[in-house]
Every structure is written in structure tokens, then in C-alpha cells.
Amino acid sequence: MAATMKDLSRETGLGLATISKYFNGGTVREKNRLLIDAAVKKLHYVPNEVARSLKTQHSRVIGVVIPELSNAFITSIISSMEDILRKKDYAVIVCDCRSDAKREKDAVEFLLHRRVDGLINMATDMTGTHLRSALNAGIPVLLIDRLIDGLRGRVSAVVIDNVHAANQAVRKLTALGHRQIGIILGSPNLYTTNQRLVGYLNALEEAGIRSEEEYIRYGDYTMDGGYQAVLDLLKLKRRPSALFVTNFEMTLGAMLALQHRKLRVPEDLSVIGFDKLELFGEIFPDLTLIRQPQLSIGREAANLMLDLLGGSEKVIHRIVTLSTELTEGHSIRPLREGV
Amino acid sequence: MAATMKDLSRETGLGLATISKYFNGGTVREKNRLLIDAAVKKLHYVPNEVARSLKTQHSRVIGVVIPELSNAFITSIISSMEDILRKKDYAVIVCDCRSDAKREKDAVEFLLHRRVDGLINMATDMTGTHLRSALNAGIPVLLIDRLIDGLRGRVSAVVIDNVHAANQAVRKLTALGHRQIGIILGSPNLYTTNQRLVGYLNALEEAGIRSEEEYIRYGDYTMDGGYQAVLDLLKLKRRPSALFVTNFEMTLGAMLALQHRKLRVPEDLSVIGFDKLELFGEIFPDLTLIRQPQLSIGREAANLMLDLLGGSEKVIHRIVTLSTELTEGHSIRPLREGV
DNA sequence: TTGAAAGCGCTAACAC
């Protein structure tokens, strides 16, 4: 059906090698260059990446496995990654595993069959067993957002400094005199959950505050989770005077819960949220927030992957840690005595 | 590096054809079946889709070209599509063209080089020239959300009944006595914009209302666009008493603008919004809305594409039109005289 | 049921 290089060869009277070399940036006599170009146009020749992949043993495809596509934090990372990779002629196959470990493993296998050159994964299965075959196959694996302990040294990663981010937020609150500080985390055992909890506990300790079990809540990184967690916190006899919510969706849920309970921010409760996405600016313009640099995460991940692919024989794995930023708003205030 | 069927052949002493047939569901002597399975395990054999693609002339890859990945309406469609396609062993390569016609054309070429078996496109370039090479290549092209006039009969499509959706919304408002009804549309010349405008005009005509240029606004389908459009409408001497906003982001922007102007819904203004996504339910729980069935759009698109791929020689193109739903809330009320 | 062999479209020696 479609024209092949052989057709070009016949049309131009040139050899296959000459044509192939020309397409791959080799030098060809001016006369032949024109000849080839004319034939390409005439026959509507389109190079066949599949054949090339088979020959070169490089598919120029990167597999991306994520827990959820309907999540603005994730899509903005993917957008910026895909942009860079496609410019370098790499295609991206995205597999949404719906935060399901079984599906995640299936996705990895699926991608390996397709001979992806590299794998980028925001992991659901924190044991990392789903990546074993990829590692055995010898392709570069790059984790984003979440580190997996058992894979240290065998994979690269791009993450943010979660401990510092949480520490900074909570320290801000303790500096204002708050001592009863609630935190709403993602699912237990997730890397980011653990790290942000560590930062929270650190900050309390620095301020000489004993942490209280009942102020630590898990909201599953969903809006509903954040909503419910706030309602639970408000039921406590010793209600927190400040709140740190550790992702975008939960922050939204938390703010709505406060609104529904007719509590004002910061008059009744100080709040620090997470992840300034476009939406946020308009809805709660004055929120104090920890911002993750999602575009940079995507960019770093793409570039790191390109390094790993283009690199020398021995792939040197690297962990890139990006820092977050605390954006000052008006959702926190000093604790007044007696509140 | 990786084991091939040739290795399996050597290991088992069987011919290549036998092994290939086994993998493709052929019948093999029990004894040989076990032999092959053992060899697969021992050598960590993984089938090479690339080689298979070259041989069969089917890549089992579907290319998806969209205007923007950071858009909840689009990602939910993609999620449901990808889910179905992957189950059938099709990979999906998503290209985000940032609503840029040049990038869109590049994406199509990029995908054709990779020999995608089919193309799904939410089009930016409404002339459809970017799809010409895909059509020439003879692969099935499926439009979603937006039809392209010039391609009628040559492509399939999954869309919603935009005219009816808008008509239904506006008729609801006229039935309540409203005669000054503003509409906020997407960019001019977009398929959905045009269709929804037609539905709006129809409904006015049915009610014997003359349409007014100044009530028709274009908000670019962005939150800011919706926000600004409302501010503009509020500046009019003859302010509309009701509003129909035609996508999610603009509805959000519109509601915020009203909030900032201290206008109450529906006391001061009746509002019908668009696209009930999860977020919406909590933020503005009482909004009357037109809902698009994004999951069904994705499902229909995936299944239609599978039909086109598996179909007989002659591909029969089909336009699937899904209907929307009007969800009753409390954001509209009868027009009171003198308001 | 099984195997030998040809070939999908390309690249990369190697010889000219």
C-alpha cells in the first residue's frame, strides 16, 4: 500500500543505502538529493518507524504509568514531559492504572511487549515488584513524585522535598503561636504521605510541641477525603486552631467543609493548602499554599530520561529533588489567646 | 539481549512456526505446549510487538490528538477510551497540541510515521486539512466532540447533540418568563460553539423573542473568559435576567464573577451551567446544568474505532450522536415582573 | 500437527 524505500530506489535508480543514509543525515550528491525529494513527493513516501525500530532495537517510545489521568497535578506533569519528549521524536504511551497495583503491573508488561525504550512511573505499588521485569529488561526506569525504597540505586527519580515542604508549612504555623495543628495526609504508606508526616512531626518537635494522634488525618488525596477529615477534626473536643492540607483536591474539600460549617478562614481557623493550580487562584485567591513545580517536574523527568537513553553504556541513576515554594496569602493569622 | 522465538526454538527443539502458532492460539501437542511454556519461563521470553507489527502491518496503536490535556472533560474521555482499547491490546499515544493547528498537523504526521492503525481527533483545525494525509494513508479517522464539515462521509464521529442541549437549556429559561437571556460560548468558529448558538437562537425564536447581539458572548472556553464575559454582560444597560454558560470552565468563571459582584443566584440572576464534573457538585451543589456523558463519549469512540479496525474491507463511517441531560438544580427561577 | 523458508521495511557493514 504505502510506498517504501524500495519504491524510492526503483523510482530514482539509486541504491537503498544511499536513500537510507540521506534520510539519516548523510551526505548525498545534490543531484540525487533532488531526485529523492521528488520521488518522496510523488510516491507520498512516509518513513516506517516500526521497521526502523525493529532494525535499530529502539522503539523511540517511552511508557508512562500513572495512578490517575483525571488529576490536574498529574496531567500537567505529563503535558510538560510529552512536549519535550515529542520534540526529540519520542512517543509517549500513557497508561492509567486507576491506583490499582494489578493494573499497574499489567501496564508495565504491556509496555515491555511494545519494547518501550524507557519507563516513567508514578507508582501505586510501593513494593516496586511491578518494575522488576522492566529492570531485568535493562531499560531505564524513572520514578516521579514517589520514591520506592527497595529500588534505591537501580532507578532514577524526580521528586520534591516533601519533608522540607511540610516542615516549612507547619513551622509557619507554630511561629504564629499555633500549638494545635491538624494535618490532612494522603493514603497511609504512600511515599509522599510518609514524608510530609515526617516534616510535620519535625516542625512540631522543633517548637517543643507534643504531637497528638487525633490531629493526624488521612484523606486519601481526594476532595471527599479532605472534606470528611475536616468534619472529623471539628468534632474533637480540643479543636485544632490551624490546619495543613497536603494536596490540591483535599484542600478544596477542606475549604468547602469549613464554608459549610460557617467557619471563617483565618478568623476561626488558619489554613495552609497545597498545589496552586489555575483554578485555585480564583476560587480562594488568598490561600497560603505550598506549591509544587509540576512543570519543572515534567521537564526534569523528560530530560533525565533523555540522558539515561542517550547515555554511555553504564546508566548512572540519579535522584533529582526539586524544592517547593510557600506562597503567602491571608489564610493564616497569629493565634489569639483564649481561642 | 532479550530472548527471541529463535531462542525458544533452539531450547525446545521445535520449529519457529509451531511456537508462533501456539502463541497465536493455535493447537499444539500437549507435550510441546509444556515444553514451550518451560522455555518461556526459563529464558524470560517476552514477545516483540515491534517485529509483529512489521510483519502484520498492524501496529495496534491508536493515535489520539487533543487540544489540551489539562482539561477535565478531555481527560475523562481519554481515560474511558484508553481503558477499553488497552483491554483489546491497543496502545494509545496521546498528543496534546495546545489548541495549535500547526502542532496538530505535526502530531498527525508524527503518528503516521509510527504507523498508527487509527486516529482519534478532537480537532483544532476546523478545515480538516491536517487529516488529509491520514485519510490518504487509508486509516480510519474518528472525530470526537467536534465535526468537520468538509470531511463528511470520510470519517466517523462521536458527538453530542449540541443544538438540542442548548435549545433545552434556553427553552427552560424562556418557559420561566425570561426574555433577556445571555449566552456565553466558546471560541467563534468552533463546531460546538456554532451548534450551541443555533440551539440558543432556535429556542428564542420558538418563544417569539428577538435575539440581541449584545447578549451573545464568546469566552474561549476558559475560566477567565467566562469571568470576563459575565462582567461585560453586567455592564449592559439592559442586563440579562438569565444566563446560559456552555462549558465547565466558563461556568466556574461565571459563578465567581457573580459572587465577586455580590449577585445572588437565582435571586438576582438565573444561571444554567454545563458539564457536571466531580468538582462542581460540591462547589455549587445547586446549579442547574447540561451534562455531557463524557464516559459514554469515550466508550463509544473506543468501540467505534474497534469496529472500524476490525471491520470488513469497506469501512462504513458513522456519526454517533449522544444526548445530554438537563440536571435540575435551584439556580433558576421565574422572572418576576419589574426585575 | 509441524517445519523450512520467504519477507515485512529498514539500517549498517562492507566493498566499490
Add this chain to the structure above:
DNA sequence: GTGTTAGCGCTTTCAA
């Protein structure tokens, strides 16, 4: 600078 040729790993006749 150009052409010949041998595969990359698979599927698929065709004959046994």
C-alpha cells in the same frame, strides 16, 4: 558517494 547484502523478530504460506 554509492550499491550489495544480511539481518532485526516475527508471521505465514506451503509442503511434509
